[in-house]
Every structure is written in C-alpha cells, then in structure tokens.
Amino acid sequence: MQAQPLANRTGTISSTGHVDLWRPMVNLLWSLLDDVVRGEDNPHLVDDAHGYFDEVLQHRESGGFQPKPDVREAEALARYFTERLRLQNLAEDLARAKVVEMRRKDGSEPPRGSLNQLAKLLDQRQAEPFGRPLVGRMVLTFHPTESTRRTILQHIRKLGQLLDPASGVSVAHAQHDTQIFRLREEIRALWRTPSRRQDRPTVLDEVELGIFYLEHSLFSMLPDLLLELDQVLARHRLGRIDWAVDSWIGGDRDGHPQVTAQVTEHTLRRHQETILRLYQPLLDDLERTLTASDRYLEKSEQCRRWIALLAEEFPDVADVLARRYPMEPLRQMVGLMRERLAATLNHDPRGYRQAHQFRQDVEQLGRFWDADPDRWPYELKRLLRQIDIFGFHLASLDIRQHSRVHIEGVVDLAGEEYRTLSERDKMKVLAQLIEHPPAWIPSSSVTAELKETFQVISQARRQYGPRAVSRYLVSMAHHASDLLAVLALGRAVDPELSLDIIPLVETLDDLENAVVILDQAFQEPVWRQHLQSRQFYQEVMLGYSDSTKDAGTFTASWKIYQAQNQLMLWAEQHGVTLGFFHGRGGALGRGGGPTSYAILGQPPKTRLSPLRMTQQGEVLSQKFLLPSLAWRSLELMTVAHVQHAADPGWEPDADTVGWMDHLGDLAVKTYRELVHAPGFWEYFLAVTPIREMSALNWGSRPSWREQFCWDDLRAIPWVFAWTQNRMGIPAWYGAGTALDQALSQPEGLSRIQMLRRQWPFLNTMLHNLELALVKSDDMVAEAYQSLATPELKDRFWPLIQEERRRLTNALQAISGGPPLSGQPRLKTAVTWRNPQVDALNYLQIELLKTYRATEDPKLLPILSQTMEGIALGLRNTG
Secondary structure, eight states: OOOOOGGGTSOOOOOOHHHHHHHHHHHHHHHHHHHHHHHHSOTTHHHHHHHHHHHHHHHHHHOOSOOOOOGGGHHHHHHHHHHHHHHHHHHHHHHHHHHHHHHHHSOSSOOTTOHHHHHHHHHHSOOOOOSSOEEEEEEEEOOTTOOSOHHHHHHHHHHHHHHOTTTSOOGGGTTSHHHHHHHHHHHHHHHHSOOSOSSOOOHHHHHHHHHHHIIIIIHHHHHHHHHHHHHHHHHTTOOOEEEEEEEOTTTBOTTOTTOOHHHHHHHHHHHHHHHHHHHHHHHHHHHHHOOOOGGGSTTHHHHHHHHHHHHTTSHHHHHHHHHHOTTOHHHHHHHHHHHHHHHHHTTOTTSOSSHHHHHHHHHHHHHHHOSOGGGSOHHHHHHHHHHHHHTTTSSEEEEEEEHHHHHHHHHHHHOGGGGGSOHHHHHHHHHHHHHSOOOOOOOSHHHHHHHHHHHHHHHHHHHHOTTSSOEEEEETOOSTHHHHHHHHHHHHHOTTOOOEEEEEEOSHHHHHHHHHHHHHHHTSHHHHHHHHHTTTEEEEEEEHHHHHHHHOHHHHHHHHHHHHHHHHHHHHHHTOEEEEEEEOOSSGGGTOSOHHHHHHTSOGGGTTSOEEEEEETHHHHHHHSSHHHHHHHHHHHHHHHHHHHHOOOOOOOHHHHHHHHHHHHHHHHHHHHHHTSTTHHHHHHHHSOHHHHHTSSOOSSOSBSSSSSTTTBOHHHHHHHHHHTTOOHHHHTTHHHHHHHHHHSTTHHHHHHHHHHHOHHHHHHHHHHHHHHHHSOHHHHHHHGGGSOHHHHHHHHHHHHHHHHHHHHHHHHHHTSSTTTTOHHHHHHHHHHHHHHHHHHHHHHHHHHHHHHHOOTTHHHHHHHHHHHHHHHHTOOO
16 A cells, blocks of 8 residues: 655645645655655665654654664665655745745735835835945855755756746646656656765866856846846836856865866856857847848948958858848848857957957847837847846856965065064065065965966956956955955066955954954055055955854844944945945854845945855755746845845944844853853764764865864854754854843833834844744754763753753744744744654664764765755755
8 A cells, every 4th residue: 555645644734825836746746756766676665764754753743752763774764755855845946936926927915025026115115216236246155065966956957847837747737647757757867866976076066066057047047037127126216236146166265175276267267168158049049039121220231331340250151141141131240249259169369359349249239120228129138138247257256265375475475574573564564565566486385376376367357357256355354464465466476466355254353353454454555556446345255154153143143233334334434335245154053044034134334235145055956956946036135135225224223232232242152151161072073963974075175174173163064063963053052041131121022022023134133043943953952962971961951952942932922922933834844844854863863873883984875865865854054
C-alpha cells in the first residue's frame, strides 16, 4: 500500500489561498518522488522513511522518546528527506509567485511590495521629486557554506519551468500521461544525480554559477522590471531609478588564497564574453522588428549615410544585407551592428571600443524609427536599458583585500620602518607616495600578487570600460591610513588609476569609529583630490557578519543604524555624497531577513543615498533560479527602495536614541558574557557540526582566515553551525535581556508598541527576532546537548534556555500573540517544515556521535547530506 504523503499527516497546514495552491503541487511532486525511489532504489526505503517520520512527528507532538535512527540507513534517509524538502521549497516558491500574480490580475488588494501597491501609495501622497536618480546595486557573492551543486540547481530549474503555468505544465492540468511523464523523468534525473561534490569547487566554478544567474534570470528580468517601474515614477514625476548588478565572485581575495590576479583576469574576460554573446540574439530580434521601408523613417538619408560609413569596415556583409533588405535600411543597420559586435567579441579592432558606442548606435536606430522615444518598439527600449545595466562588463567586479596585505605592499614602497610609525606619520609617508609614486619592487609572493592585481584592474578598465572594476574594498579598515595605502599602491602601478576606495567597517569598534576614519582621510589634500576625481563620492561598507559575531544581532543592528546617521551628518558638513554597501548575509545571524524590510528600515537621512546590498550563497538560488521568482525578488527590492526614498519614515528623537543605546549595551554585555565565557569555544565545537562542515567540499573559501580559533573563524560558518543545530544563537541571543529590561520600565510595553508602529527599523528588528525564534527549536536544540560533556551542558544550556524564554515572553507581550502571528502564511510554512527538518537533525546527531567515536571518513558525505537538507528546510546556511 502506498504511504500517505507527509503533507497530509502533519496537521499544521492552514487553508489559505497560498496553501491551496501549494498543497496539490507538493503532493504531486512527492508522490512522483516516491514512485521514482521505489523503482530506482531500495523498494522499502519510502515506507521506512515514512515510518521514521511518524516517530519524529510523535516525538514533536507528545514529547515522548527521542527517535533513534539506524545509522546504517542514514545515507538513504538523509537523501530522501533532503529531496522532499528541495521539492517542497520549489512548490512553495512557485505558489507564492502565483498568488502574487493572481492578486495583480483580479484587482484585489495589491500584494505587499508590488508595483501596483507602490502606484497606489504614490497616488495617496504627494512625494517630492528625487532630484537625482535613485542608485541601487545588488552584489552577488558566494561563501563557505554554499551547499547545492549547480547540476542540482539546473534540474530544479527544469522542474520549475514545467510547473510554471506560464511556461509549461500547471498542476491543475498535470493529469495527462505525457505531462506526468515529463515531471517524473525530471525527478528521476534529480534522484540519480549525486547531490554532493567530490571535490571542493574552485573560484572559477563559482564564477560560472554567478554567470548562470545573470544569464538566465537577471539579464532579462531586471530591465523588464525597471522599464515598468520607470512608468510608475514618470506618472508621479519623481525621477528615475538606476539599478544594476555587481559581483564579488572572482574579486574577493580577503583570506581566500585561490582568488589570484589570474582568476580576476579570467573572471573579467568571462563577464565580457558572456554579455557580448547575450546581446547577439537581441539584435536578431531587432532585425525582425525594425522592418520599415524608407518612406516611414525619420532622416532616411542620414540612415543611408550611416550604413555607407560602416559598410567600409564590413563591405562583404554590407553587400549581403543590401541585397537581402534593399528597401529596409534599419535591418541593414542592425546587421552591420551585429557584425561590429561580433568583431568586439573577437578582439577585432573594427569592433566597439566601449559600451557607450554600442548604445549610441542602438539609440540612433530609435531616432531613425521615430522622433518620439515613447513610440520606439519595446525590444529597442529594453536593449537600451540592458546596455545601461550590463554595459560590456555584465557585472561590475568588486576587489576586496585585507588591510594587513596593503601594509605589506606599502612596506615594499616605504621600507620596513613604516610598520612602527604612528598613524600621523604613516599618513605623511602615504601622501608622499601618492604624489610621487616610486617603482614598486615586490619583496614577497604576497606583494607580487597584490601588484599584479592592480595591473589587472588597470588593464581591465582600459579594455572593458571603467565600470568593469570601479570599487576596491578594504577589510578591517581601522585607520585612515588603510584607505590611503590603497591609493598609494594603485598610483604606483598606474598614476591615472582612479577607484572608489571603500572601508569595510565590521566590528563594533569600527562602526563607532567610522566617522573618525573618513574625517582623518579627508583632512589630507591628496585624499580630497582623489574624492574630487570621484565627484566627491564616498562609499562605506557596513559589515553585518563580523559585527553580529562580535556584538550579537540586536546591538549590531542598532550600531549600524547609528553609524549611518553619524556618517550622513559628516558627509553633509563636508559636501560629500555618501553611499552605503550593506554586507548582509542570508541567515538572520548575519543581517539576513527580508531584503525589502531591511531597505525600509534604513535611516531617513539615507533615503537618497546610493544603496548596495549583497545577495549571498543560497539566497541566489532562492531568489533568482526561476524567472518568476527573480521578478518578484527584484520587485520587492526596487519598490522598497522607491518607497523609502518617497516616504523615508520616522526618525527617533534624542530620548529614543538614548533608550536604544542603553538596550544595546545590555544586549551586547549579555551576548559577550556567553560567547567569551571560559569553555564556550569547546561547547561550540561539541554541540555544532562546525569541525565536520570545515572538512566538506562546499564553497571554495576556507572557513577561517589563518587559524581555527574564535578570532579567525569567519562569521559565515559561525552562523551556519548554530543554524544547523536549531539553536540560532547569533540571530537572537542578548535581545531577550534587552527587551525584558525595556518592558519592565513604566509604560515600557506601550512605548515599544508605539515605536514598532511608526519606526520601520524597530519593526524590522522585531520581525527578524520573531523569525529567528520560529526557525530555531528548543526541543531539537536540547537533543544536541548530548554531544557535549555534562559539565559543558550544565554550564551553558540553562543560560541559553533562559535567554530564549525572556525573548519569547517579550515578543509575545509586544505583538499580543505567538511569534509571527501577524504573518500566518510565513508562520505556517516555517511551522510545517519543523518536523521534517527534525528528521534530518536526529540523523545528524547520531552520525556526529558515531563519526567522533570512530573518525570513519565514509560518514562525512552522509553528514554533508544532512547539512544540506537542514539548510534547505530552514532556507538558510550561513
């Protein structure tokens, strides 16, 4: 007898419209998976898995004996539950996108963060014009906990295309044998594909995956969305929004020995090859669209002269086009442009030297077609927007390096004594180096690679255009000299090199010192001259990962908010345009949570500031794997950007700032008392799979900078480890004490509730804390305590439970109900996932016990499978 689908046995799915769409889709996928597994593998696996799940579910509902899975079956069970969660994610994402689309069409209340809702909000209030374009960038990054192979993602993309009504089979009509066959065979291919990597991926593998998202989703979805958004903004005369895509993949070398100058050079070349190839079929489309004869064209004689001029470069092609389209000059023009673009790809000197030349020709096509740009064909408008976004560089590549490496480079230029100079004397030395660049003779392989990196940057800007590489980020920028060092090194390679040099302020101390760093740099004439060459634009990157690892999420979030306000005041005083780069991770413990909420929660003073935000790791597949998901994700981000600019929200008064400072001090004190307590590092190693994860072939980047210790452990694996065991400490610990103290004050509850209603920042913080509590799980976390010694468990577990109790009670008091009670769809999805993820957690616990007792390397791949499945179920790695 076929086992009943698990979705029908959890008893936790509410009957919302979203679930009504989701339930049949996931049940279809799961039943097909069961059919495939019975035919491809052990015929008893499905029944065994369902039996094991019954034990897990009974334990969750009644608190009975903890399930003890047989380690001998762990590999098959882990794979089975991982694939179910993978298919469930797909079904839920497609259903969510479908609900939004249905609400767009039926005229009901516009979906949150949609273009329709934005238009309605702008109709209700008179927003002031922006004055300058709103500049936004999404920045693609990878990290050491990227768990899913590209091959698996491609299979999921195919399934999504089959299930998307716009492009294939809808569930409602998936009854025909042929349609079911297509779905089943794709699931069969998915099941047969190894889900784990045999070797650690290289940086070049990650570069190709980044290009995959750009090519298959972002290249089409982002310009389409911006063209629609342009219309909304034009109707309200607000201005223009300028969004594009940047990338760290292949440029981020901080603590990553595989990112070399050669890798960066290869990345830039692949970016250009890809974008030039992507433009070719768009010109084919234009050739089929711009078929007007001479008599309908504007300035037809000028068009003929343009054709004659380019025909001198490509006479054979021009002759063929003239015979093929004798009365359709625009088609001849497009054909010659296509040939010139191909010459660019082949490095032929007859090709376009820069993207703006290509854009001028496309725009000239439009002028010949019609004097009114509003009457240009959509394909032409879209291509113009694509060139604006992607140029000849596809995605602008950020370069990042640690400040200590730059010190090594300056020592090459100034001598060993530079290390011991005071900050003031360092600035004098650097000013001299900038004004009179010396020859750079590297003294080590480290500085030789650094010099070669600057040479690659200089060459790329000449070859691919200045947008190919325009930003250089300095990790752990503690002093103004850390910024001037990059300027000095760049000038030593190319006196004309001009980049945005961006400090990455990561720790609590650096956040509080950020204004001092910029101000001290600004006092130096050479730095002011540099800023003048950049139109007095200065960007600052705000590091959510290390600040949260350092101080906990409550205090880090508040200090980042405060740092932005203080930096904006400084910028206004000095005539500097300030942009902010938010280095947010996917997980809540690294500044994660809904991107649109995060944008709306920024300080009002930043409303017109250029905005950049990272999109990391598993977030890329969740948001951009399928076109419908990409559209919705981009819509939420860009609409939030416009909404924040048009209605920036409430600014806290001095009393509220002092109150938040006090709560932040309480939260960080509580957090640090835990993570810096004697024995906590050993506790961390025991109750999380951090050591085992570090041995796996996931991302290319190492999990630590130099040594495997607290100081050098990256924030990403730190958060990942706590996510895996369902404790989630970085996402919430310390906030319970702070909020409990706030509520104990007279009228504390009414104050917080009032602030939550009017202050987007606090609303976002409280929402993310609620989400963190729902994603973590006390019952499962307690099971991981069996991995620690009794002494360590007794020392730390009661503290963690008590802080969680404080936070739970505080959030329930503030919201008037359980966490996320105001968002039933999200709460339903998370609650429904919990028992399924439990099954993988209990498998992981038993595997960790066995592996640590035996050190059997055959268990590591199975542990990897549980980690991927848990990450899929929680929709977070690090």
